[in-house]
Amino acid sequence: xxxxxxxxxxxxxxxxxSGEHEVSLMSARSVLSVLDRARYEVIEVGIxxxxxxxxxxxxxxxxxxxxxxxxxxxxxHPDPSKPGLYGIRSSGVGEVLEKLAEVxxxxxxxxxxxxxxxxxxxxxxxxxxxxxxAGVVGSAVGMDKGVxxxxxxxxxxxxxxxxxxxxxxxxxxxxxxxxxxxxxxxxPLFVKPANLGSSVGVTKCxxxxxxxEGLLEAAQYDRRVLIxxxxxxxxxxxxxxxxxxxxxxxxxxxxxxxxxxxxxDAKYVLDNSALNIPAVLNAAQEAQIRDVAERAFRAVDxxxxxxVDFLISRSGEVFLNEINTIPGFTRISMxxxxxxxxxxxxxELVNRLVELALERKAERDRTVHQYRRNA
Ligand SMILES: Nc1ncnc2c1ncn2[C@@H]1O[C@H](COP(=O)(O)OP(=O)(O)O)[C@@H](O)[C@H]1O
Ligand SMILES: [Mg+2]
Numbered sequence: 001x002x003x004x005x006x007x008x009x010x011x012x013x014x015x016x017x018s019g020e021h022e023v024s025l026m027s028a029r030s031v032l033s034v035l036d037r038a039r040y041e042v043i044e045v046g047i048x049x050x051x052x053x054x055x056x057x058x059x060x061x062x063x064x065x066x067x068x069x070x071x072x073x074x075x076x077h078p079d080p081s082k083p084g085l086y087g088i089r090s091s092g093v094g095e096v097l098e099k100l101a102e103v104x105x106x107x108x109x110x111x112x113x114x115x116x117x118x119x120x121x122x123x124x125x126x127x128x129x130x131x132x133x134a135g136v137v138g139s140a141v142g143m144d145k146g147v148x149x150x151x152x153x154x155x156x157x158x159x160x161x162x163x164x165x166x167x168x169x170x171x172x173x174x175x176x177x178x179x180x181x182x183x184x185x186x187x188p189l190f191v192k193p194a195n196l197g198s199s200v201g202v203t204k205c206x207x208x209x210x211x212x213e214g215l216l217e218a219a220q221y222d223r224r225v226l227i228x229x230x231x232x233x234x235x236x237x238x239x240x241x242x243x244x245x246x247x248x249x250x251x252x253x254x255x256x257x258x259x260x261x262x263x264x265d266a267k268y269v270l271d272n273s274a275l276n277i278p279a280v281l282n283a284a285q286e287a288q289i290r291d292v293a294e295r296a297f298r299a300v301d302x303x304x305x306x307x308v309d310f311l312i313s314r315s316g317e318v319f320l321n322e323i324n325t326i327p328g329f330t331r332i333s334m335x336x337x338x339x340x341x342x343x344x345x346x347x348e349l350v351n352r353l354v355e356l357a358l359e360r361k362a363e364r365d366r367t368v369h370q371y372r373r374n375a
Contacts, residue, residue: 008104009041010354011085013120015063016047018112019200019221023268027329028060028109030336034347040354043085043101045074047110055085055100074100080128105357106131109329112197116326117143130361132353134325138302142325145226146194148300152320155299157292160311160319161185162228164194167219178211181227188230190261191215193222197324199264204230231319234311236262237279239289240327240338241297241306242352244360249290250338254279275334277341288318296323304356307335 012035014028015021028044035042044059046068054062054071062068073088075097086097106129108115118140124131134142141147146164153159161184165177181189191214193201201221203214211227218225236257240250255262258272266273281289293308300323307327311319327335336346344352 005041007039007041008354009043009102010035011043011045011101011103011106013045013047013053013106013108013110013115014060015049016110016112016115017049017051018110018114018116019196020111020115020198021049023198023328024110024115025060025063027111027333029064030330030333030346031107031109031350032060034350036347036351039351043103045085046071047115051114055087072100076106076123076127076129078123078126080126083127083129104130105354107354107357108133108326111324111326111328113143113195116197116324117195130357132357133304134300134302134306135360138300138306139325141300142302142306142323143195143197144224145192145322146224148323149226151299152296155295157296157299158317158319159321160229160231162226165215165225165227167223167225170215170219170225174212174215177215177227178208181211181215182208184227185229187211188232189214190228190230191218192226192228193218194224194226195222199262199267202261202263204261231311231313233314235279236321237281237289237310237312238334238338239293239308239310240335240342241293241302241308242304242339242344242349242356244303244356244363247294247297247302249293250342251278252281252286252289253277253334253338253341255334275332275337277334277337282316285312285316285318292318292320296320303360304353305335307338 014024016024046054046059046063053074054068055074056071074085084102085100087100089096089098108120118136121136121139149159149162163180163184170177187206189205191203201218205211205214236255237252239252241247254276256274257266258270259266289310296308297306302325307324309321311321339349
């Protein structure tokens with residue numbers, strides 16, 4: 001539904017409640033800078049760390065400066081008969097909802113929990129709106145490293161050996177968790193919160209003492225913690241997938257972390273990691289990575305976009321490490337750079353994602369929700 005201007009209205013959502021709030025602001029800065037204003041009416045919606053949705057003028061700049069007091073609280077109603085964004089204003093009688101704008105496509109540029117994990121996508125589904133990226137299942141399975149690995153195993157896709165532990169088990173019987181972790185493999189082991197990204201809470205453990213510390217660290221961030229075999233000096237290869245039912249795969253890229261592993265600091269602080277695009281791989285490895293990336297995308301029912309990350313051992317074995325359904329999206333991030341290297345410039349990539357969101361909504365709308373009994 002185009003508005004009177006003939007433009008599509010895109011609501012770009014950024015910030016959010018996860019530990020990747022700041023990363024989201026960086027991604028959103030780039031997305032907002034390339035959205036073609038001749039084509040789109042753009043509404044910025046910032047979500048605070050506490051979960052408040054705010055809009056107004058120059059929302060992103062206000063978030064970057066931490067000065068959000070003047071912005072207007074908004075909400076998306078879960079009732080599909082009340083579409084669009086509503087402003088929430090205080091009046092003498094309480095809070096009043098006031099229709100602000102119709103929105104054609106929601107573009108969540110949110111990483112991690114409450115943005116990339118299916119929860120926000122659940123609201124989009126309830127509200128029956130078009131949105132960029134994977135739906136509820138694809139987002140949730142892509143986010144949860146434990147469930148994701150099990151799904152990959154069920155599809156015969158190679159992932160490293162791992163075991164899950166609950167926070168409650170770590171707290172009540174650390175010894176038993178350590179024993180089950182040591183049964184997975186010799187050290188080094190990697191410990192990670194099941195649902196997080198940007199390497200927050202990820203520890204490389206070389207000893208039992210490291211493991212105990214890493215488990216407690218990861219357990220702060222999630223109820224479930226994944227412990228897996230560490231691949232010594234892995235090559236880290238990432239590839240971008242774009243599409244819905246017939247996804248396309250980009251050229252592969254390689255990350256060379258500027259630290260012992262691709263830690264939070266290596267990603268965002270040290271600024272000494274290199275991205276090599278295209279990655280130099282032998283033909284068999286490249287073919288395997290392309291094929292596995294597409295199969296993984298389909299297996300989790302991803303949509304729109306995803307970046308699929310691999311680890312290659314020194315002996316050349318390829319393991320799928322993770323899928324990111326809302327990958328880093330700055331101009332210097334791997335996902336847009338992989339598409340640029342594959343012939344799709346960043347502004348066109350964003351246009352394509354909007355088209356894919358509309359296409360997926362049209363496909364969803366074909367689903368019958370009332371049982372049609374045969375006469
Ligand atoms: N099993 C592993 N073996 C070797 N390195 C690993 C392993 N798992 C993770 N790493 C390192 O830790 C980084 C972060 O782990 P990852 O699973 O990608 O979590 P995140 O979602 O936070 O990016 C990887 O990029 C890699 O450098
Ligand atoms: Mg990663």
